[in-house]
Amino acid sequence: MPQAVVCVKPIPDPKEWDRLSLDPETGVLKRAGISTVINPLDKNALEAALQLKDRFGWTVTVVSMAPPDTQKTLREALAMGADKVLMASDRALGGAATLATAYTLAALVRKAGDADMVFCGNMSLDGSTNQVVPQLAEFLGLPHASHVVGVETEDGSTFRVTVDLKDALLTLQHSGPMVLGLTKEANDPRLVSVMGIISAQSKPLEVFSAQDLDLDPEKIGQKGSPTIVSGLFMPEIKRRREILSGEPEEVVDRLIDGLREMGVL
Amino acid sequence: MANVSDYSGFWVFAEQINGKIADVGRELLGKARELADSKGVEAAAVVVGDLTEDEVKELISYGADKVYLLSHPNLKLYSSLTYTRLLEDLVNKEKPEAFLFGAGPLGADLAPRVAARLNTGLSAHCVDLKLNEEGGLDQVVPGFGGSLMATIVCPNHRPQMATVMPGAMKMPEPKEREGEVVRVDVGEVPSPSPEIVEFKPKERSAVALDGADVVIAGGWGIGSEENWKLLEELAEVLGGAVGATRPAIDEGWAPEDVMIGQSGKTVHPKLYIGAGISGVMHHVVGIQDSEVIVAINKDPKAQIFEVCDFGIVGDATKVLPVLISKLKEKLGE
Numbered sequence: 100m101p102q103a104v105v106c107v108k109p110i111p112d113p114k115e116w117d118r119l120s121l122d123p124e125t126g127v128l129k130r131a132g133i134s135t136v137i138n139p140l141d142k143n144a145l146e147a148a149l150q151l152k153d154r155f156g157w158t159v160t161v162v163s164m165a166p167p168d169t170q171k172t173l174r175e176a177l178a179m180g181a182d183k184v185l186m187a188s189d190r191a192l193g194g195a196a197t198l199a200t201a202y203t204l205a206a207l208v209r210k211a212g213d214a215d216m217v218f219c220g221n222m223s224l225d226g227s228t229n230q231v232v233p234q235l236a237e238f239l240g241l242p243h244a245s246h247v248v249g250v251e252t253e254d255g256s257t258f259r260v261t262v263d264l265k266d267a268l269l270t271l272q273h274s275g276p277m278v279l280g281l282t283k284e285a286n287d288p289r290l291v292s293v294m295g296i297i298s299a300q301s302k303p304l305e306v307f308s309a310q311d312l313d314l315d316p317e318k319i320g321q322k323g324s325p326t327i328v329s330g331l332f333m334p335e336i337k338r339r340r341e342i343l344s345g346e347p348e349e350v351v352d353r354l355i356d357g358l359r360e361m362g363v364l
Numbered sequence: 365m366a367n368v369s370d371y372s373g374f375w376v377f378a379e380q381i382n383g384k385i386a387d388v389g390r391e392l393l394g395k396a397r398e399l400a401d402s403k404g405v406e407a408a409a410v411v412v413g414d415l416t417e418d419e420v421k422e423l424i425s426y427g428a429d430k431v432y433l434l435s436h437p438n439l440k441l442y443s444s445l446t447y448t449r450l451l452e453d454l455v456n457k458e459k460p461e462a463f464l465f466g467a468g469p470l471g472a473d474l475a476p477r478v479a480a481r482l483n484t485g486l487s488a489h490c491v492d493l494k495l496n497e498e499g500g501l502d503q504v505v506p507g508f509g510g511s512l513m514a515t516i517v518c519p520n521h522r523p524q525m526a527t528v529m530p531g532a533m534k535m536p537e538p539k540e541r542e543g544e545v546v547r548v549d550v551g552e553v554p555s556p557s558p559e560i561v562e563f564k565p566k567e568r569s570a571v572a573l574d575g576a577d578v579v580i581a582g583g584w585g586i587g588s589e590e591n592w593k594l595l596e597e598l599a600e601v602l603g604g605a606v607g608a609t610r611p612a613i614d615e616g617w618a619p620e621d622v623m624i625g626q627s628g629k630t631v632h633p634k635l636y637i638g639a640g641i642s643g644v645m646h647h648v649v650g651i652q653d654s655e656v657i658v659a660i661n662k663d664p665k666a667q668i669f670e671v672c673d674f675g676i677v678g679d680a681t682k683v684l685p686v687l688i689s690k691l692k693e694k695l696g697e
């Protein structure tokens with residue numbers, strides 16, 4: 100059976116981001132007590148793969164590099180319909196920039212066996228780098244396309260992929276594996292059914308260490324990340340900062356007067 | 365790891381679509397010029413496409429000492445594999461210390477692959493670039509969580525690579541300058557693979573936000589599509605344009621291309637009014653150049669109040685209707 104591999108990243112729930120903070124001393128993110136969810140666009144990636152499963156009987160394998168406590172979140176991908184999850188979880192993988200992340204994900208994709216198509220979200224909400232898709236493709240030696248707004252196939256072997264370049268739409272045609280970064284225009288992800296949740300419990304979820312994956316210790320985690328955060332600072336912003344509170348009628352009058360004083364009305 | 369001292373000069377990838385060089389390349393050249401001058405090294409632009417020397421030499425006036433032109437009919441349309449190979453060869457030959465890309469869909473798609481090929485670092489959506497004491501490039505982005513700014517460096521790998529959103533850097537004034545167009549021998553260029561079967565330029569209606577004197581922005585706190593109409597009404601009264609934060613776009617209240625901030629647009633209005641916006645750095649970096657900033661938020665501790673000229677503590681759905689009707693009244697006077 101052909102296989103689709105889907106990269107799924109658990110991220111801190113954006114609805115709780117106001118509770119996230121950076122420790123100004125250490126620069127470490129304080130994320131204790133914040134729940135994780137599947138990165139939204141990764142559901143579009145999963146949906147594209149599941150459609151190939153529905154239409155042509157493909158196997159759908161999810162890969163993820165994430166801390167062990169995100170397994171519950173990844174089970175949601177199984178509940179949507181994926182067949183199995185392969186995850187890389189290891190302290191040595193922590194602090195990875197996109198290069199090290201892509202290197203690690205590439206090892207997971209290889210572990211999954213022959214991938215006939217690799218689907219990713221176009222970007223992760225917490226990283227928002229848009230970098231993993233092209234870099235994963237580079238490590239796998241495959242062509243890639245990001246900003247994908249449409250994936251079509253008639254026979255499950257030749258694909259037409261439409262890319263939004265903002266000023267133009269580009270359609271690629273390819274037979275053979277690619278790494279695709281999907282946007283939310285690409286499809287509407289299905290909802291999880293009760294049956295899905297039940298069957299997810301018995302589907303395989305395998306966890307690998309860096310060693311299990313034969314990863315080069317120089318290329319993973321912080322060590323494998325050419326970029327580092329060298330400092331944190333608060334930009335100096337000088338503004339008038341006149342704070343008004345009270346009845347809307349009163350504050351609005353004061354605001355309009357203020358804006359006139361400053362010459363912008 | 366690269367021998368860092370072998371690398372010199374600041375490069376900009378000036379992307380073209382359909383034979384037209386995008387503005388972001390010119391904007392970045394202004395920055396590259398500034399950085400190159402303070403180190404006494406060269407600034408260069410790299411153009412890949414099907415273009416003549418005459419079509420690219422204007423980049424000299426924007427700050428390039430050299431414009432590397434990689435031209436071939438098969439390079440007219442973007443192909444990540446071919447473009448990556450050509451840039452890899454050129455970087456390995458000429459060894460620039462830094463290579464900047466616009467974070468439009470093309471640059472954002474290409475730069476990561478080039479960085480991985482060269483085994484170097486790439487920082488995404490930088491809002492500022494400056495030199496540090498070691499002569500390295502400090503790449504400034506909002507820190508995760510958005511309460512602080514973070515400086516990213518790439519100490520041991522070259523080139524130092526960064527992407528920057530269109531509009532985030534100021535467009536330099538073109539000047540009469542010396543410089544040369546260097547035609548790079550590209551050899552045999554295969555036609556793009558994967559095959560490009562269709563290329564459809566879009567009729568793009570200019571987004572009103574770009575040059576607007578008044579920007580009304582809404583965030584997640586606006587609460588519903590129904591309430592969003594209040595922002596549109598206010599924008600109409602003031603003759604302005606509506607912008608949004610990412611959560612508001614995710615909710616579907618506003619289109620993707622009006623996002624303001626680190627991964628969106630930078631606006632420069634006379635008046636910015638932000639309602640229901642918490643004011644993390646990811647958004648604030650896109651509004652800092654506004655002449656006057658007004659914030660409406662019901663949480664007196666919201667971070668946006670630290671960076672505004674006028675802050676109204678209150679429910680936006682109650683304040684906005686009053687603001688709209690009073691402005692209608694007073695502007696009518």
Ligand SMILES: Cc1cc2nc3c(=O)[nH]c(=O)nc-3n(C[C@H](O)[C@H](O)[C@H](O)COP(=O)(O)OP(=O)(O)OC[C@H]3O[C@@H](n4cnc5c(N)ncnc54)[C@H](O)[C@@H]3O)c2cc1C
Pocket residue numbers: 116117224225226227228508509510582583584585586587608609610611612623624625626627628629639640641642643644646647660661662663666678679680681
């Ligand atoms: C790498 C990266 C890049 C990013 N780039 C961008 C970017 O370019 N642009 C961007 O916008 N975001 C960006 N984000 C997201 C950013 O971190 C914030 O999540 C986002 O800016 C918050 O939007 P918000 O203020 O609308 O929502 P929230 O943070 O949820 O804030 C809503 C605010 O509304 C207030 N509120 C609620 N109800 C009302 C009411 N009735 N009346 C008045 N006030 C009310 C609340 O007090 C709160 O302060 C990025 C994130 C990352 C990680």
Ligand SMILES: Nc1ncnc2c1ncn2[C@@H]1O[C@H](COP(=O)(O)O)[C@@H](O)[C@H]1O
Pocket residue numbers: 106107108109138140141144162163164165197200204218219220221222223224226227228229230231232
């Ligand atoms: N740690 C990870 N585990 C699994 N997939 C990932 C991971 N990081 C990134 N991805 C995938 O790469 C896409 C783009 O992420 P980014 O480049 O960080 O914006 C995501 O939508 C995921 O599909």
